[in-house]
Amino acid sequence: MTGAHVKKLSILLLLAGLFQLPHVLAAPATIAVISFAEKPLHLIRATTLYTIGAGTRLQGGDILQTGGAGIQIEGLTPAIVALGPDTRILIATNSKAAQINLLSGWLKLQPVAASTHASLAVNAGGLAFNVTNSASVIHVGSRQSEMFVEDGSQPVTELDNHGKAGRTLTLNHEDFAQRAGDAPLKTTARPEQAFVDALPRPFLDPLVALGKKIPAAPALKKERDVTYEDIAPWVVSPLNLSQQMLASRFAPRLTDPAFRQAVKTNRGGVLEWEIELLRLERRKNPH
Structure with missing residues (x-):
């Protein structure tokens, strides 16, 4: 990633902080x-x-x-x-x-x-x-x-x-x-x-x-955290779902190296995902 690219993403990251998640997932x-x-x-x-x-x-x-x-x-x-x-x-x-x-x-x-x-x-x-x-x-x-x-x-x-x-x-x-x-x-x-x-x-x-x-509500049985393969069909679907919404929702999984690498490979260059990757880097390297 070039210096100009990082600078551009830094500005967009600042602006993105003003956005809130859509009501659809609120x-x-x-x-x-x-x-x-x-x-x-x-x-x-x-x-x-x-x-x-x-x-x-x-x-x-x-x-x-x-x-x-x-x-x-x-x-x-x-x-x-x-x-x-x-x-x-x-x-x-x-x-x-x-x-x-x-x-x-x-x-x-x-x-x-x-x-x-x-x-x-x-x-x-x-x-x-x-x-x-x-x-x-x-x-x-x-x-x-x-x-x-x-x-x-x-x-x-x-x-x-x-x-x-x-x-x-x-x-x-x-x-x-x-x-x-x-x-x-x-x-x-x-x-x-x-x-x-x-x-x-x-x-x-x-x-x-x-x-x-209707049965009583059962306790949810956790299988695991999602992988990129789990969400990939939604990320690239013909439904045109908001990339901002998807990137914001699944950003916590970027701390997992395999998930992060899959995002870089498949979503590298997509602004909304690049912003979340940059956010992660800033948290890891605050200075």
Whole structure:
């Protein structure tokens, strides 16, 4: 790193001290609960990887990785949420809204009578929408994103590779839509057979709130601190998550040599991560 580069980063570091973390990760309040889980799954909270199960209370900023089985989430009004196997989401929140960032896998939304005026948004593989009073299934695969509206109608907005909103379409009852990369969203009146065949079996029926049957909150079982490999899919994801938010959140792991080297190798030159590396160096060498 050149002297000019260090000087520039020092100025930016000073300015960065004025910034605060976005509200999406600010408050550790309970926002929802895992009401059902077929098998244990993984949770990344702050910088720690946990194994969890049914009854776990969720917070803003939580990252869920379902592994080989599905789960149901309640409390994210105005919908009950189900995740299929091999699904990864990050839940972002503020005081009035929540957003599910679907990195990969299966998501089902079933409307419920909302007890609050909170809203729920979804960001999924080039598609974004605010959840309406409709039931829908979204799948994000390696090549394309797909959406099926079981009931009601749902406006959906196309996002470009930089997360900028483009065209908005309304999907109606039993409409099926596919989008590959930056290509326009294609809609048909019925889902493709391949989509139906791959659909998680629990998604075939309406989701039912479990209410009083939800287990008590279990103690979180810590597995380990996160590695760079754990967070890499989020850092470089097509969801266009804030690099400032990610760098600030995972900066405490930079004290681990392997994590720090992985950041230098993969995020070297990315301003937000360079600032956190410089902060660490200043703490280690205050003079």
